[in-house]
Amino acid sequence: MSGFFENYGFLIVTIVQQALLGLSIYFPLMAGQLSLASIGFYSLGGYVAAIMGTHPALAPLREALGFWMFPLEWLGALVLSVILGIAVGYPALRLRGIYLALATVAFVQVVNVAVLNMPIAGGAVGIFGIPQAFESRLDYIWFFGPLFFFALFLVWRIGNMGRGLAFFAVREDELAAGAMGVATTGNKVTAFVLGCALAGVTGAMSAPFLNTWNARQGTFDASVTCLAYVLIGGSRSIWGPLCGAALLVSLPELLRPLKDSRMILNGVVLVAACVYLPQGIMGGLAALRARLSGRGGAA
Template sequence: MSGFFENYGFLIVTIVQQALLGLSIYFPLMAGQLSLASIGFYSLGGYVAAIMGTHPYFAPWRAALGFFMFPLEWLFALILGVVLGIAVGYPALRLRGIYLALATIAFVQVVNVAVLNMPVAGGAVGIFGIPQAFESRLDYIWFFGPLFALAMFVVYRITAIGRGLAFFAVREDELAAGAMGVRTTANKVTAFVLGCALAAVTGAMSAPFLNTWNARQGTFDASVTCLAYVLIGGSRSLWGPLFGAALLVSLPEVLRPLKDSRMILNGVVLVAVCVYLPQGLMGGLAALRTRLAAGRGGVA
């Protein structure tokens, strides 16, 4: 058993880390906004942590704070996420549907080029030798785990209280929600900024986790993969991102014995899940439960 965790510890933590990125897309999606900006904020958050962890300018800070440098990095990433999120969100959220998605894709691409051109970000090699918080990769669950629990709690609260109703109202019918006095723009920006902040903090935790950070962390492919976590998991369930990430992150590892053809199979599974479980894994689960319940009812 210990061998299992030795081998798959990194993978398990990666699932939670990726699920966080999924959640960061889930937030705006709750208010009906399809934003793919998360990965750009993830990239920037990682750079915040990487630079604060390695740049000589911060050496006295690191010496003074020790382990508490990590929470400070999260805080800086959080501030960056909120400020930049508002700056991007206000103009971008006037757009809807696919237009917003495309604007956020453009944002991610521009961030990528900008980062490559910033000397402090280390160019194509990026930043390496980032101070480690833990010896074992598995121990990073102490970073991502509580953040995940917190994010889930926020989602849960939002769903349960008035704001969530406002979010959902915006999602279902923006015009009607506006007419009924829901402040649609404020709600949309709040949902968007929550996602940005979460992605930035996740990035700040990921830089020490990966020990290196570079411009390849924030690619278009990664953006769409994060969206896939949500949709494959089930976009109407708050557990969707976790289940989606668990499936999509572990799939290439499960398929490892297939060697050269494993990525083909990976694509096949992706298509098959979309086709056969159009409500995602959670939707499929719910349908199964209903069917079982109905079956029992039929007998009685």
């Protein structure tokens, strides 16, 4: 049993970490906004933690704080993400649908080029030798686990209060919601910033987890992968991002014995999931449950 966790500890934590990124996309989706900006904030959060963890000028602070340096890094990433999220959110959220998605893709590119040009971020090699919080990769679940449950709680709580109803109203019909007196811009920006903040803190936790941080963490490919977690998992269920991340992250590892052909089978499974589960895994499960209980029929 211990061998299993020694081997797959990193994978298990990676699933939770990636699920957090999925959730960070789920927040703006609650208000109907398709944003791919999360990965940019994830990258920035990671850089904040990596720089705070390794920069020689901060050595006395690190010594004084010890383990408490890590929460301080999260706080730094959180503050930066919120400020930047608001600054980006207000203008960007004037765009709708595909144009918003494009603008957020552009944001990810801007972040990428910016960090490549900042000497403090270590260029393309990035920052390495980041101080570790735990010896074992599995122990990092103490970082990501509580954050994940907190994020889930937040999603669930928001869904049950006025703010959430406003989100859903904007999602279903922005014009109608505006006509009914819902502050559409304010709600859209709030949902967007919540996602940014979550992605930023996840990044700050990920830098020590990965030992190193570089610009390759925040690429367009990575943002599409995060979106895939939500789409494959189910975009209307709070468990969707976790399901999607669990499937997409673990599949290549479970198929490892197949060697070279594993990526082919990985692709086949993903295509099958898209074709046969258009509502995602959670949507498929809900339909199955409805059919088994005889209420939903074949719909």
